[in-house]
Each structure stands twice: as structure tokens, then as C-alpha cells.
Amino acid sequence: xxxxxxxxxxxxxxxxxxxxxxxxxxxxxxxxxxxxxxxxxxxxxxxxxxxxxxxxxxxxxxxxxxxxxxxxxxxxxxxxxxxxxxxxxxxxxxxxxxxxxxxxxxxxxxxxxxxxxxxxxxxxxxxxxxxxxxxxxxxxxxxxxxxxxxxxxxxxxxxxxxxxxxxxxxxxxxxxxxxxxxxxxxxxxxxxxxxxxxxxxxxxxxxxxxxxxxxxxxxxxxxxxxxxxxxxxxxxxxxxxxxxxxxxxxxxxxxxxxxxxxxxxxxxxxxxxxxxxxxxxxxxxxxxxxxxxxxxxxxxxxxxxxxxxxxxxxxxxxxxxxxxxxxxxxxxxxxxxxxxxxxxx
Numbered sequence: 001x002x003x004x005x006x007x008x009x010x011x012x013x014x015x016x017x018x019x020x021x022x023x024x025x026x027x028x029x030x031x032x033x034x035x036x037x038x039x040x041x042x043x044x045x046x047x048x049x050x051x052x053x054x055x056x057x058x059x060x061x062x063x064x065x066x067x068x069x070x071x072x073x074x075x076x077x078x079x080x081x082x083x084x085x086x087x088x089x090x091x092x093x094x095x096x097x098x099x100x101x102x103x104x105x106x107x108x109x110x111x112x113x114x115x116x117x118x119x120x121x122x123x124x125x126x127x128x129x130x131x132x133x134x135x136x137x138x139x140x141x142x143x144x145x146x147x148x149x150x151x152x153x154x155x156x157x158x159x160x161x162x163x164x165x166x167x168x169x170x171x172x173x174x175x176x177x178x179x180x181x182x183x184x185x186x187x188x189x190x191x192x193x194x195x196x197x198x199x200x201x202x203x204x205x206x207x208x209x210x211x212x213x214x215x216x217x218x219x220x221x222x223x224x225x226x227x228x229x230x231x232x233x234x235x236x237x238x239x240x241x242x243x244x245x246x247x248x249x250x251x252x253x254x255x256x257x258x259x260x261x262x263x264x265x266x267x268x269x270x271x272x273x274x275x276x277x278x279x280x281x282x283x284x285x286x287x288x289x290x291x292x293x294x295x296x297x298x299x300x301x302x303x304x305x306x307x308x309x310x311x312x313x314x315x316x317x318x319x320x321x322x323x324x325x326x327x328x329x330x331x332x333x334x335x336x337x338x339x340x341x342x343x344x345x
Contacts, residue, residue: 009114012146012207019121021150022129029134033153033176035081039297040177040218040256046078047342048260048298049335050136050154050179052085054309054323055100057107059123061318062086063130065305065328070131072332076339083154085300086127086135088120089144090322091160098312098321102144107312107321117147124151139178142170143207152176156300159184159224159265162194170206171198173213179222179260179300186226186234188245192252195219199255220258221249222300225266233266237278239285242292249295262300264323272308272324275301276334283341293345299338303331 010018038044051069056062066084073082089100098104103111105119128134134153139145140161145152155174159181161167171178171194180194198219203212223245226234235241242259249257261267261282263275279299286293305318307327314321318328326334 007114010117012149015117015121015147016150019118019125021125025125025128026150028132029128029151029153032081032132032134036083036153036177037218039081040220040258042256042294046081047338048081048083049301049338050083050085050156050260050298051301051303051331051335052087052135053304054087054264054302054320054325055090055098056086056088056120056123057098057101057312057321058317059119059126061305062123063127065303065318066127066131066133066135068305068328068332070133072335073133076335079339079342080335082133082335084127084131084133084135085302086124087138087156088123089138089140091138091140091158093160100140102141117144121147121151124148139167139170142166145170145174146207154179156222157181157194163190166204168194168197169202169204169213171219172200172202172215173206173211174216174218177218177220178216179220181222181224181262182226182236184227184266186236188248191221192249192254195221195254196252217255220256220260221245222260222262223267224262224264224300225268227266233269235267235269235278237261237263237267237282239288239292242282242285242296243289246291246295257295259296260298260300261296264300264302270323272302272326275326276330276337279334279338280341283338283345286345301331301334302326303334304328 089102102116136154139155156179182191201215263278268274302325304325309320309324
């Protein structure tokens with residue numbers, strides 16, 4: 001085989017023992033998990049915003065962003081639950097480019113996965129300590145989830161992973177919400193099959209163990225738009241789109257049928273500036289239809305300290321090195337506007 005075995009990766013038990021989460025932060029996360037679960041179980045009318053950079057490439061900038069987010073959370077706490085988006089591993093369509101902090105703790109340097117595992121745990125723990133807002137991350141590699149399992153309050157299964165068996169099986173064992181994105185083709189059946197698989201119990205191999213899961217009733221849909229064969233982006237957040245997905249979703253025997261709308265990616269045609277308009281359009285749809293109001297429980301937004309995007313070596317602090325993001329001022333205004341819109345539902 002053409003594999004070069006570089007070195008043995010520390011087990012998640014080793015990393016958690018070396019870098020334990022403080023007891024008071026475990027309590028913070030447990031309380032937040034319950035608040036988020038209450039939204040999915042319809043015991044709370046609060047609205048979820050999973051918001052933050054496309055990729056978390058710099059711990060200082062991410063933690064500054066999340067600290068700012070915590071101050072806004074205080075202003076909107078009666079209506080909004082903010083879940084910081086701290087995505088530490090990035091899928092690449094062609095396999096090229098920056099794959100996230102887990103691969104490259106320093107984006108301009110060579111990959112170092114052992115340093116990366118420690119760096120992402122340190123950043124997630126620091127962000128939680130400084131903000132008291134447990135974060136979200138993308139579960140691109142299911143085997144890596146235990147390295148962060150005591151920190152995260154939400155995971156996303158990406159458009160390129162949602163049909164993968166191991167992602168579905170692993171999601172079935174989580175006790176936090178797992179958002180299943182529609183695939184890049186836009187096929188809603190694939191997404192709904194993934195939700196159904198995640199809600200069922202399974203027995204499978206995980207970290208060299210035979211494991212059994214009970215099923216995760218908090219697996220749910222994330223609409224992120226689609227791309228056709230010619231490369232054209234097709235949105236799926238309109239009133240007609242939401243009504244259509246609600247109809248097929250409710251035909252399935254699924255628990256807590258919930259939709260989160262991703263305002264960027266194919267829904268915005270990768271124009272980050274459209275995210276506020278998309279968010280307002282979704283809220284307008286919820287005002288029209290009680291069923292949609294009950295089903296659509298939040299939004300995903302890409303946002304950072306500085307708007308736009310740059311190359312990995314660009315050097316602008318707090319500016320995305322992957323997808324372009326809203327800047328801080330526009331992000332804060334959008335959160336406040338969404339809170340006002342939620343109050344009118």
C-alpha cells in the first residue's frame with residue numbers, strides 16, 4: 001500500500017485526560033443543552049441562531065468573536081439562543097485547499113493532526129470559558145467527535161456527508177441536536193433518510209468497539225440550497241420550498257420534525273451579503289403559516305469580525321480564509337433584527 005504511517009494519534013481518552021473541561025463549564029453546557037433541547041421538543045418558543053465563521057482558523061479571533069456574541073446574547077436572551085459556529089474541519093469539493101484547524105493549526109504551515117486535535121479542543125474550551133456559549137462544529141470525521149463531545153451543543157452533518165453510513169450511525173448515539181443538511185443535489189429524500197437513520201438505534205463498530213446506540217430524536221433537517229449539473233445554485237428557503245419540505249417531512253414517522261435554514265452556501269448563491277434578506281424572508285414565511293412557524297426553529301449564518309474572505313496568508317485578523325462572511329457590525333444588526341422579527345411571530 002502507498003500509505004505512510006506517520007505516527008500514532010492519541011486516543012480521545014488521552015486528550016480529554018490531558019485537557020479536561022472545568023467542572024463549572026460542564027454545568028454551563030448541561031444547562032444550555034437543556035435550553036436547546038426544549039426548542040426541539042416544543043417546550044420553548046425561542047429561536048436558534050447557529051452563527052459564526054465559515055471556518056475557525058485563528059483561536060484569538062474566534063474567541064474575540066464569541067465574546068462579542070455573548071454580549072449580544074444578553075440583549076436577545078428572551079427570544080434567541082445563540083450557538084457559536086466554531087467549525088474546525090472543512091470539506092473540500094476537490095480535496096484541495098485548507099481543511100481546517102484540525103489539519104493545520106497554523107493555516108500557512110504543513111498539516112499536523114496531533115497538534116490540530118489539541119488546538120481545536122483548546123480553542124473550543126477557551127471559547128466556552130470566555131463566553132459561556134457552548135459551540136457547534138461540523139462532524140466531518142465521525143471518529144473525531146469524542147475529542148469534543150463534552151464541549152459541543154450542536155453538530156452539523158454536511159451536504160457531502162449526509163448520505164454516509166458512518167455519519168448517520170454516529171449521529172444516532174449523540175445526545176445533542178444533529179443537523180442533516182440536504183445534499184448538494186438538493187435531494188430531500190436523502191436528507192430525510194439520514195434523519196430517519198439517525199433517529200433509530202444501531203449496533204456498529206466505533207473506536208475499535210462494538211457499540212449500541214438508542215437513536216437521537218434531535219436529528220433534523222438543514223436546508224442549504226442545491227447546485228445543478230451546470231453548477232447553478234438553486235435556493236430552497238422560499239415559502240413554497242418550506243411548505244413543500246414540511247409536507248414530505250410530516251409524512252414520515254419522525255420525532256421533533258424541525259428545519260433550520262442555512263442563509264449562505266447555495267441559498268445565497270455564495271453571496272454572503274444576501275444573508276440578512278434571506279433571514280427576513282424566512283421569518284416572513286413563518287408569519288404566514290402556523291405549521292411553518294412550528295417547524296422552522298432557527299437559522300445558520302456565516303459571520304466573522306471582518307466581512308468578506310481572503311487567502312490563507314492574507315493576514316487580516318478576523319477575516320475568513322474560506323467562504324466569505326458578514327462582518328461584525330452587520331452581524332450584530334442582523335441578530336437584533338431577527339429578535340424583533342421573532343417577537344412578531
